[in-house]
Amino acid sequence: MTAEILDGKALAATIKAELKERVAALAEQGIVPGLGTVLVGDDPGSHSYVRGKHRDCAQVGIASIEVELPASTSAAELESRIRELNDDPACTGFIVQLPLPGALDDAWALELVDPGKDADGLHPVNLGRLVLGEPAPLPCTPRGIVELLRRNGIELAGAEVCVVGRGTTVGRPLGLLLTRKSENATVTLCHTGTVDLAAHTRRADIVVAAAGRPGLLTAEMVKPGAVCVDVGITRTDAGLQGDVDASVHEVASWVAPVPGGVGPMTRAMLLTNVVERAEALASTRA
Numbered sequence: 001m002t003a004e005i006l007d008g009k010a011l012a013a014t015i016k017a018e019l020k021e022r023v024a025a026l027a028e029q030g031i032v033p034g035l036g037t038v039l040v041g042d043d044p045g046s047h048s049y050v051r052g053k054h055r056d057c058a059q060v061g062i063a064s065i066e067v068e069l070p071a072s073t074s075a076a077e078l079e080s081r082i083r084e085l086n087d088d089p090a091c092t093g094f095i096v097q098l099p100l101p102g103a104l105d106d107a108w109a110l111e112l113v114d115p116g117k118d119a120d121g122l123h124p125v126n127l128g129r130l131v132l133g134e135p136a137p138l139p140c141t142p143r144g145i146v147e148l149l150r151r152n153g154i155e156l157a158g159a160e161v162c163v164v165g166r167g168t169t170v171g172r173p174l175g176l177l178l179t180r181k182s183e184n185a186t187v188t189l190c191h192t193g194t195v196d197l198a199a200h201t202r203r204a205d206i207v208v209a210a211a212g213r214p215g216l217l218t219a220e221m222v223k224p225g226a227v228c229v230d231v232g233i234t235r236t237d238a239g240l241q242g243d244v245d246a247s248v249h250e251v252a253s254w255v256a257p258v259p260g261g262v263g264p265m266t267r268a269m270l271l272t273n274v275v276e277r278a279e280a281l282a283s284t285r286a
C-alpha cells in the first residue's frame, strides 16, 4: 500500500479563493479586514512564516499591518506595541509570532492581546471558551488539521485518534476540537512521558504526530490503513524534517506530509479567523 497524500497546499488555495469572495462581500459594506503581526527577533523560520502570512493577505484582499522588532526589545516596548494594535481600528485581528526570543515570555505576551482581536485563538480567554464549547476563534493548526481531514472525507465520528504532543498551540487544543460533539472522535493525548507510545499509536485510526521529533512515527507504530498527520517541522542539515518517517507511507491509507500538509492549512485558517471576525463586526453594524 502507498498512502494517498492529504494535500494541504491545494486545499489552502481553494480556501483562499473562497475567502477572497467573502472579503469582496465585506468591501461592499465598507469593511476591510486587517491582519496585524508582531514579529520579534531574527529567527529565519519565523520571518518566513510571517512573510507568508502577509503574502496570503494580499492574495485575498486583507490589509496587512506589520510590526517588526529587534531581538533586544524590552517587555515594556513589546507590551506597548501590542496595546497599539489592540487600539488600532484598522487592525481587526492580529498575532504575536511564536516563539518569542530571549527572556520574553510567550504566554505573557498572548495574554496582552485583546481576546476580541486574537486571530490565533491562543488567548487564555479564547482557549477557555474552547474548553467550555463557546464560540471563539480557534487555534489555527488544530483547526487546519480538522478541516484537512473533513474536506478529504475522512470520518472523525467514532474514530480513535492518537495525538502525540501536548503543546498549547497544537496537541491540547486539537484534543478539545476533536472531542466536540460535532466531531465526536475519541482522543488519546500522548507526550514525551507516555510509556509505550507505540501501543497507543498502533490502536489509532488517525495518528497526529506533533512532538517536534524527526522521524518519531515509524511504520511499525501505525495500524495498516490508518491516517497519519505530520505536524512536526524540524530544520536539519538534510532539510526540513517532519515527525513521520518515510516508511509510514507504506502502511498508512493517507498521509499529511511535511511540507505541503498542515503548514499551508495553518496559514489558511489564520485568514479564516480574520475574515470571520470582520464578518462578526459587519453583522453588529448592520
Ligand SMILES: Nc1nc2c(c(=O)[nH]1)N[C@@H](CN(C=O)c1ccc(C(=O)N[C@@H](CCC(=O)O)C(=O)O)cc1)CN2
Pocket (backbone or CB within 6 Å): 045, 048, 049, 095, 096, 097, 098, 099, 120, 140, 141, 169, 233, 240, 258, 259, 260, 261, 262, 263, 264, 266, 267
Ligand atoms: N503565533 C503563532 N506562532 C506560531 C504558530 C501559530 O500558529 N501562531 N505556528 C508555528 C509557525 N507557523 C505559523 O505561524 C507556521 C509553520 C509552518 C507553516 C508552513 O506553511 N510550513 C510549510 C513549510 C515551510 C518551510 O519551508 O519552512 C509546510 O509545512 O508546507 C506555516 C505556518 C509556530 N509559531
